[in-house]
Amino acid sequence: MSDGVPIRAALGGQRIETASWAYGNSGTRFKVFAQEGVPRDPYEKIADAATVHRFTGVAPSVALHIPWDKVDDYADLARHAENLGVRLGTINANVFQDDDYKLGSVTNPDPGVRRKAIAHLIECVDIMDATGSRDLKLWFSDGTNYPGQDDVRTRQGRLADALAETYARLGDQQRMLVEYKLFEPAFYMTDVPDWGTAYLHCVALGDRAQVVIDTGHHAPGTNIEFIVAMLLRAGKLGGFDFNSRFYADDDLMVGSADPFQLFRIMHEIVLADELDKGIAFMLDQCHNLEPKIQAVIRSVMNVQEATAKALLVDHDTLAKAQESGDVLEANAVLMDAYNTDVRPLLRELREDMGLDPDPIGAYKRSGYFEKVKAERVGGTQAGWGA
Ligand code: LRH
Ligand code: MN
Numbered sequence: 001m002s003d004g005v006p007i008r009a010a011l012g013g014q015r016i017e018t019a020s021w022a023y024g025n026s027g028t029r030f031k032v033f034a035q036e037g038v039p040r041d042p043y044e045k046i047a048d049a050a051t052v053h054r055f056t057g058v059a060p061s062v063a064l065h066i067p068w069d070k071v072d073d074y075a076d077l078a079r080h081a082e083n084l085g086v087r088l089g090t091i092n093a094n095v096f097q098d099d100d101y102k103l104g105s106v107t108n109p110d111p112g113v114r115r116k117a118i119a120h121l122i123e124c125v126d127i128m129d130a131t132g133s134r135d136l137k138l139w140f141s142d143g144t145n146y147p148g149q150d151d152v153r154t155r156q157g158r159l160a161d162a163l164a165e166t167y168a169r170l171g172d173q174q175r176m177l178v179e180y181k182l183f184e185p186a187f188y189m190t191d192v193p194d195w196g197t198a199y200l201h202c203v204a205l206g207d208r209a210q211v212v213i214d215t216g217h218h219a220p221g222t223n224i225e226f227i228v229a230m231l232l233r234a235g236k237l238g239g240f241d242f243n244s245r246f247y248a249d250d251d252l253m254v255g256s257a258d259p260f261q262l263f264r265i266m267h268e269i270v271l272a273d274e275l276d277k278g279i280a281f282m283l284d285q286c287h288n289l290e291p292k293i294q295a296v297i298r299s300v301m302n303v304q305e306a307t308a309k310a311l312l313v314d315h316d317t318l319a320k321a322q323e324s325g326d327v328l329e330a331n332a333v334l335m336d337a338y339n340t341d342v343r344p345l346l347r348e349l350r351e352d353m354g355l356d357p358d359p360i361g362a363y364k365r366s367g368y369f370e371k372v373k374a375e376r377v378g379g380t381q382a383g384w385g386a
Pocket of ligand 2: 284
């Protein structure tokens with residue numbers, strides 16, 4: 001029982017948004033290994049996302065990336081999603097793949113290039129109007145590779161102007177989520193490198209500008225749950241791009257490299273009673289080697305397991321130990337929850353939800369992958385189009 005909300009109800013009400021691009025081919029600069037059965041268009045990507053929701057019950061929306069998911073009729077795409085039991089979620093802008101953006105997009109020294117980038121951001125808001133999406137997510141690859149290449153404060157001014165113009169275009173129910181990243185593709189200075197920079201821009205913009213924490217975007221050793229707590233305290237935590245990494249922005253399955261970190265993050269969310277208050281819990285991953293749909297199902301289950309453990313933390317005993325300075329007792333309260341096997345609880349929850357307690361087994365038995373492998377022959381497989 002966490003703050004009066006039965007754990008099962010909290011887990012049953014969890015909402016995890018999957019990423020359309022996770023179902024497409026992806027890789028590294030060395031190689032993209034194409035896989036059989038990969039979708040060829042946004043309609044097929046959404047069918048795969050709906051399959052994840054069918055077997056997990058807690059992934060009812062799918063984030064889109066523009067232009068990777070560009071279609072002629074977004075309202076028709078939204079209907080297609082609805083017919084499959086899911087809805088279109090966060091709209092991700094892309095100002096990181098066009099030749100014009102070599103020296104930056106909204107921070108580019110060339111005003112014409114900045115105009116082009118801003119036009120794309122605003123086009124994404126038009127798409128949100130058509131899809132009914134609440135959130136516009138903005139990640140900028142903008143940065144420099146050598147000291148002196150460009151002026152830091154001048155670029156920040158250009159960025160602030162572009163964000164303000166885009167923010168002004170948002171509808172009343174729409175939000176802007178600003179994502180930061182320490183480095184890559186820029187290797188000397190990134191214009192939005194850390195939570196502080198994203199936070200400062202969001203404060204300057206207004207209430208509907210919030211920060212997104214991509215768990216793969218920090219320097220090694222960063223205490224991410226501290227950033228979570230700080231942004232929660234400031235009312236500026238808009239969402240997460242969940243994934244995990246051993247080294248850099250590896251985009252591996254969330255919880256696969258560091259399940260304890262994911263637990264500590266969800267502990268801060270549960271402690272602040274923010275599990276179902278509008279924070280966007282999104283997956284942002286690339287399944288370069290492993291079967292993609294199954295990997296997304298596993299990722300959703302990893303978030304469920306971390307959340308279930310966080311909901312098991314005895315907050316009263318923890319607070320007492322903290323207030324009395326009982327260091328080991330306080331740590332033990334957290335470790336007891338973390339070391340609890342929550343898989344039986346989640347199996348029961350799935351049965352309560354009318355689902356197979358074993359989502360991966362059920363998915364494999366469904367023959368869905370064999371079906372799409374047979375159907376998706378010909379055409380061009382979806383990818384990052386880079
Ligand atoms: C950048 C990022 C961003 C997306 C992209 C797919 O590394 O995390 O969120 O636009 O991955
Ligand atoms: Mn991301």
